[in-house]
Amino acid sequence: xxxxxxxxxxxxxxxxxxxxxxxxxxxxxxxxxxxxxxxxxxxxxxxxxxxxxxxxxxxxxxxxxxxxxxxxxxxxxxxxxxxxxxxxxxxxxxxxxxxxxxxxxxxxxxxxxxxxxxxxxxxxxxxxxxxxxxxxxxxxxxxxxxxxxxxxxxxxxxxxxxxxxxxxxxxx
Numbered sequence: 001x002x003x004x005x006x007x008x009x010x011x012x013x014x015x016x017x018x019x020x021x022x023x024x025x026x027x028x029x030x031x032x033x034x035x036x037x038x039x040x041x042x043x044x045x046x047x048x049x050x051x052x053x054x055x056x057x058x059x060x061x062x063x064x065x066x067x068x069x070x071x072x073x074x075x076x077x078x079x080x081x082x083x084x085x086x087x088x089x090x091x092x093x094x095x096x097x098x099x100x101x102x103x104x105x106x107x108x109x110x111x112x113x114x115x116x117x118x119x120x121x122x123x124x125x126x127x128x129x130x131x132x133x134x135x136x137x138x139x140x141x142x143x144x145x146x147x148x149x150x151x152x153x154x155x156x157x158x159x160x161x162x163x164x165x166x167x168x169x170x171x172x
């Protein structure tokens with residue numbers, strides 16, 4: 001695993017597989033079961049969806065307690081409004097960033113600069129994970145595209161020509 005962004009050190013489709021061909025990159029909670037949708041893939045997807053929804057609801061309850069604490073502290077409507085707006089905006093940005101990360105590889109420098117904002121908007125990330133897991137394993141589409149491309153390239157490289165090229169008839 002890379003220490004910078006949590007992705008494996010070898011990209012999807014690297015030629016370290018058992019038969020010398022490309023191997024799929026494992027997804028969090030799914031391993032490589034996303035390739036053929038086997039080994040409990042539907043149950044895992046349901047568990048991930050339920051888990052991320054439960055975590056989002058629990059997070060909202062924690063935020064509700066924090067809101068109550070701010071209200072009890074009587075810090076004023078301006079501060080309360082700022083905090084509510086901060087969590088709402090950060091959650092929306094985190095949702096969008098997480099959702100976009102399922103379709104393309106994120107830029108590590110951009111991710112590092114957004115780390116604090118994404119931590120504040122954790123509810124948005126959890127909701128993005130929930131909604132994506134209703135249709136597929138989060139990140140499956142991106143990994144499948146990369147894996148298929150790597151397999152095609154591997155097949156092209158390993159396919160041998162038949163016949164003697166010097167005996168080939170020339171067109172005129």
